[in-house]
Amino acid sequence: MDKELPKKVIKHIKYFAKKYKKEVTLISLLLVLTSIPMIIRPLILRKIIDKGLMRSGNIQVLVIGVSLFIFLSILVSLFNYFKGVLIGILDNKIVLEMETKLYKKFQYADPKIYEKWDRGYIKSRIENDISSFASLFVSSIVSIIMDILILLVAITIIFILNWKLALISIILYPIYIVILKKYNNKLKRVKKEYQEIHAKTDSQIFNQIELLKDYKKLSRLSHGVLKYFSQTKKLVKKNIELIKVENANINWLKLLSGLSPSIMFLFGGILVLKGHLTLGTLMAFNSYLGFIYTPTSKLLMYNIQVQKALVAWKRIKYILNLPEEKSEGVKIDNIKKIIVKNLTYDYNDNENKLFKGLNYTFRKNKIYGIYGPSGIGKTTLSEILIGLKKDYEGNIMINETNLTKINIIKYRSNIRILDQEPLLFKDSILNNIKIGQKRAKKEKVVKISKQLGIHSFIKEFNKGYETVLSEKGSSISIGQKQRIAMARALISKPDLLILDEPFSNVDDKNMNKILNLLNKIKNKIIIIISHNKNILKICDKIYEIN
Ligand SMILES: Nc1ncnc2c1ncn2[C@@H]1O[C@H](COP(=O)(O)OP(=O)(O)O)[C@@H](O)[C@H]1O
Ligand SMILES: [Mg+2]
Incomplete structure (x- = not known):
């Protein structure tokens, strides 16, 4: 005893x-x-x-x-x-x-x-x-x-x-x-x-x-x-x-x-x-x-x-005693420039290290493409950039400050990331788009939805924007989900927008709509990750990982 x-x-x-x-x-x-x-x-x-x-x-x-x-x-x-x-x-x-x-x-x-x-x-x-x-x-x-x-x-x-x-x-x-x-x-x-x-x-x-x-x-x-x-x-x-x-x-x-x-x-x-x-x-x-x-x-x-x-x-x-991400460090109000210096990443169980010394620069008002075959580490890179993975080798500078020294919670609040499997909640379409932006007006939601070509399909539901999506949004197609998630990302006007293979299920017509829109909203850093060079044609610069 x-x-x-x-x-x-x-x-x-x-x-x-x-x-x-x-x-x-x-x-x-x-x-x-x-x-x-x-x-x-x-x-x-x-x-x-x-x-x-x-x-x-x-x-x-x-x-x-x-x-x-x-x-x-x-x-x-x-x-x-x-x-x-x-x-x-x-x-x-x-x-x-x-x-x-x-x-x-x-x-x-x-x-x-x-x-x-x-x-x-x-x-x-x-x-x-x-x-x-x-x-x-x-x-x-x-x-x-x-x-x-x-x-x-x-x-x-x-x-x-x-x-x-x-x-x-x-x-x-x-x-x-x-x-x-x-x-x-x-x-x-x-x-x-x-x-x-x-x-x-x-x-x-x-x-x-x-x-x-x-x-x-x-x-x-x-x-x-x-x-x-x-x-x-x-x-x-x-x-x-x-x-x-x-x-x-x-x-x-x-x-x-x-x-x-x-x-x-x-x-x-x-x-x-x-x-x-x-x-x-x-x-x-x-x-x-x-x-x-x-x-x-x-x-x-x-x-x-x-x-x-x-x-x-x-x-x-x-x-209860697990370490927390604290809201401390240098607060970055406006992400203007991200410099990746000599980046290498190692999943412990992986024998091959990823990247082996990447050197990239991302600047405001530009669209960047990251191109490379599946499994090369593109998603990993995006997770490193937003501070989800911290044990990388090399340095990442946000404006003039090292990523390790900045207030990560504040930094992430200025970033939106969109991936293949957008996460939707069991809530109305309106709330799914507005999440975390309670004060956003419905007109703004409608405007962005029109620009992304989802307004017409949302209107087809009896309850329109108030339609409640089923668990994980399974009641609508992946392409529609991706565009709802895109609307959500845009409405908060982030400084950094990362799109990780987000258009895999969007048809050409709607994809052009999205790309046109991206071209118009340039006051931020946009990074598009894709293994499809066709999508990357709107980019100002393409980095290729190989
Ligand atoms: N949690 C993990 N643990 C170990 N290895 C991983 C993990 N996640 C991804 N990997 C490996 O890291 C490599 C890069 O993955 P990922 O960044 O998803 O590539 P991409 O997005 O370019 O397809 C892959 O070989 C993958 O198997
Ligand atoms: Mg990936």
């Missing part, structure tokens, strides 16, 4: 108690309110038996006792209900807070992490880690406190009732704990293995689902199904092992915790027969033993849960 665990748990409780004062106070109050009737009930049972049923039998005591018993039971249920709801609310608040934090973090994080972690992995970390932390932590902590409370009170009460019988009753307790711990360790190991397979499978399955359409295109449906099946099969196998261990655990413990009451009944029974103990006390004893053994086994289980929650927390913290 982690020796630091209690310390860590207390640190977390303090943090959340401070943050969610109202909820935590109410939950604590309800916790005490639920525990008191639970603890009192066996004592009432004792009274009912001894004073209501035995020789001196008294129907009045019986009726009052039973009524009180029922009343307390109703109270317990009621308090339990409110406690459950409050825990749920707190749980959700924590999840929401953390999800927002992590999401923000991923937005502002250094772009390097997107190379390391794919989408499935990021998604599963945001979702699984947070939910396992929030739900495990909140509900475990509440139950732990309640169980400790009940356990301590129950032990105290049985010693007050009859200390000799109390000693005999808990004689098996140490053995119980030792065995419990042994089983729990095994359970913990299998659970951990299961978690690992689960996390791996999760990200693979997510990826598999993303590929559904591609398998259809390849008409290799069975391949997709088989892959999916083999991944899930591993998970199921481990899960069955886990279920076996869990069940063995539960049943062994049941046997053990059943032995103690038996011993207690034997000795207690003799005491009752000899007249040293009332039957009511014996029954109350039995109830209190339940309050001792069940919480103990639960407490040792929570140990696993809390540790798991803390592992999730550690992973969340790791993400």
Whole structure:
């Protein structure tokens, strides 16, 4: 067991108690309110038996006792209900807070992490880690406190009732704990293995689902199904092992915790027969033993849960501590000139370095072409130019300042990049064009759309510019998407516009429209990347990578 665990748990409780004062106070109050009737009930049972049923039998005591018993039971249920709801609310608040934090973090994080972690992995970390932390932590902590409370009170009460019988009753307790711990360790190991397979499978399955359409295109449906099946099969196998261990655990413990009451009944029974103990006390004893053994086994289980929650927390913290792109450095208001000096780039797993010393200059009011075969590094170059890839060799000067010294967030806000697969959001066409430019007027959007030749097709939709595109814009053609993305890029009047093979799906007529438009809006640096020399004919200068 982690020796630091209690310390860590207390640190977390303090943090959340401070943050969610109202909820935590109410939950604590309800916790005490639920525990008191639970603890009192066996004592009432004792009274009912001894004073209501035995020789001196008294129907009045019986009726009052039973009524009180029922009343307390109703109270317990009621308090339990409110406690459950409050825990749920707190749980959700924590999840929401953390999800927002992590999401923000991923937005502002250094772009390097997107190379390391794919989408499935990021998604599963945001979702699984947070939910396992929030739900495990909140509900475990509440139950732990309640169980400790009940356990301590129950032990105290049985010693007050009859200390000799109390000693005999808990004689098996140490053995119980030792065995419990042994089983729990095994359970913990299998659970951990299961978690690992689960996390791996999760990200693979997510990826598999993303590929559904591609398998259809390849008409290799069975391949997709088989892959999916083999991944899930591993998970199921481990899960069955886990279920076996869990069940063995539960049943062994049941046997053990059943032995103690038996011993207690034997000795207690003799005491009752000899007249040293009332039957009511014996029954109350039995109830209190339940309050001792069940919480103990639960407490040792929570140990696993809390540790798991803390592992999730550690992973969340790791993400929260990832380096961010800070808004610091020299602010460039107007990108006038970009000079690439002696640029070389090396994808670590790639044996061949890219570029091997490029020297390019880009100036305002000019259109540049970058030409070269597929795979030569054109897209990589554009990512370096906008500061997404930082570990290049050589120097890149923006106006007179080194790219490494400038405020990258401000710099990027003056750049628009357009690639083969324009990213559209599940939102109206208008908002897709305006994104990040809330104040842009609709007339401006319409004007640019007309110039790009998309106005007529947008008008054909019933709702025109208000038409909501489906996920990733799948309801329109790639060529149309590319031109919507082009409208978006132009409306913000960037200083640097990079077009990375953007016209692969635009027909000649519309392409000429776009090229004409580009010729007119020259007050910026325009870089067109293409493996098609025909498109590059409007360029003032063409750089060829080979
Ligand atoms: N994330 C990556 N990790 C390793 N190699 C990569 C990665 N991205 C691209 N490459 C490799 O770098 C080379 C250049 O890719 P890219 O810049 O996309 O070329 P282009 O845009 O000219 O087609 C290719 O050989 C490609 O396989
Ligand atoms: Mg490319």
